[in-house]
Structure formats: structure tokens, C-alpha cells
Amino acid sequence: MYKKILQQHNISVTKQRVILLEILDKVQKPITIEEIRLHIKGDINVTTIYRSLKKLVDVGIIYQTDFRDGVSYFEFQGDNHHHHITCVECKSRDHIDICITDESLSIAEKKGYSVTNHIFELFGLCKECSKQS
Amino acid sequence: MYKKILQQHNISVTKQRVILLEILDKVQKPITIEEIRLHIKGDINVTTIYRSLKKLVDVGIIYQTDFRDGVSYFEFQGDNHHHHITCVECKSRDHIDICITDESLSIAEKKGYSVTNHIFELFGLCKECSKQS
DNA sequence: CAATAATTTGCAAATAATTTGCAAATATGT
DNA sequence: ACATATTTGCAAATTATTTGCAAATTATTG
Secondary structure, eight states, X not given: OHHHHXXXXXXXXXXXXXXXXXXHHHHOSOXXXXXXXXXXXXXXXXXXXXXXXXXXXXXXXXXXXXXXXXXXXXXXXXXXXXXXXXXXXXXXXXXXXXXXXXHHHHHHHHTTOEEEEEEEEEEEEOHHHHHHO | OHHHHHHHTTOOOOHHHHHXXXXXHHHOSOEEHHXXXXXXXXXXXHHHHHHHHHHHHHTTSSEEEEOSSSSEEEEXXXXXXXXXXXXXXXXXXXXXXXXXOHHHHHHHHXXXXXXXXXXXXXXXXXHHHHHHO
């Protein structure tokens, strides 16, 4: 299954890439490289992880984002593309099933850009943390 | 003027913060800490720059974002809030005068979050770079 | 306006994420 | 199966960002 995805995007099918995809598909949320490593049975070199994920992001198979804590997060979104809202206090995170508007896309296109990728993240206070402050 | 802004947000008015605001207001585009340092006549300690910018971001005076090149970018947006599209090839950058939709805000609120901040960045190919590939 | 409290700064050193260069291994196309 | 292109692993380097602490600056209170 993951083999197919890689082939469809015209990149080599390697053991390491398949493993990474399996992990990301299983956890279904954005995780860091450190967390990914904990899921790997056996071992994949860190450098390889960085490079493989970069490739997967470049071809659009996975979504890379950052939540402003100094680390990159990676997520396999499959058919269910979405973004997130993160509590700046407790770091809890939830999905937001909404994305770029056609309007912003067309504005970008008018400026001569073809959009291939995006980051969209909300930050705020969750219900719990709102109470406390 | 910058003094007033700082006061309105209830944070101390320091020479360093005013200088940083002046710089960001002058350049009117997202710049890195390295670039900021080039604009500083005299000297502000790097640590101070990091901490001051973080504060300015926290209170919402400036916008922090990242374009996936491993560095943070900071921008004073004043009254003219906007986002960007970045060419993944030549790194050219343009404004996108569009922001979060009310719809995504209300979805977040339904989940119990009050949104205080956001990142929204588009990536793609500019006109020039599209031709070449 | 002076005195005290609270916040911020500068410095040097530490931390931690990410990248590089290169040789060996693996995948792909014919 | 062969030749070519791509990817991997390793060790070491790089670089952005953070920490702890004492001194300096800013805000607050009487």
C-alpha cells in the first residue's frame, strides 16, 4: 500500500520510507522526529529520517508543520486533509477540518504563483486553560 | 510611537524593544534575527533579541512565522495584516492579503479554543521558476 | 521625587535540532 | 542481470536557540 503511494509520486521505494509512512499513518497526528524514532523497531539513521521525511514532504505525501517549539512535526493526512489548533498553555491539540480558501489560492495565482504547499496553524487557549487565567 | 504600542500591551518600554520595533516597522517584511542584527546600529545582545522578539510576539505586536528554512522570521504588520506566498525555488516572497476565515475561527471556538494567534503560509512556484521547470 | 519591587539585559557557555561529505548499499530501467 | 541513479549510514560539523546568573534598567508605591 505504501509502496504504491511512493510509486505514484515517482520516488524510490525503500524500506525506510515505507516504515516511516507506516508509523505516520498509524499515529494519525503530527509527531516529531524524536517521537518517530521511538516507534521504529530496529533502527534507521537519523540522517536518513531527516532526508526521507523531507522527500515525502517535497512530493506532497506528508504534511510538515511547526508549532513554534523549535521542532518540526510531520503528519500523514491521507484523504482527510486538515489543520490544527494548539493550546499555547498545555500544548493540547485538536483538528480543524478547514483549509485554504479558494479565494487565497486565486489571489496567489493572480500574483503569478502556483501554490503547491501550505502551513496553517492556529494557536490559542483550550477550555481548561481559559478557566485558570 | 513605539513606546505607546509597548505600553498599550502592558510590557516594559526598553531601548532595545523600541529599536527592534523601529527596524521591523521600517523593513515591512519578514526578516530573520541575523538580518535584524545587521540593521542594529551599536549592539544588542543576541539573547536579548531572542527574548524581546518572543515577548513582542506573545503580546501580539509582531508576527512570527517560519518558511521552513530552519530560521524564524519576524514581521511588524501594523494595521495591514497579511500573510505570504514563498517560491520554493528562488525564495521570492509576496504578500497575500487574506487571513483566517470566520468559519475556521468558529470551528475552533466550538471545540472550546479561543484563538489568539496563527501561522498561515503558502508555498509554490513563482512565474519565473515555473517557466524553467 | 525617592525607594523598593519587578522586569529586563548582557555574557559566556550549553543544548539540541539539523546538515554535510563520502563510501557502501540498494533501487530502477533496459 | 547490468549499468545508472538514488538512497543510506556514519561521524563530525554547523547553527539556531536557550539557560543561569549578576548587573542594569524600568515600573510602582508612598
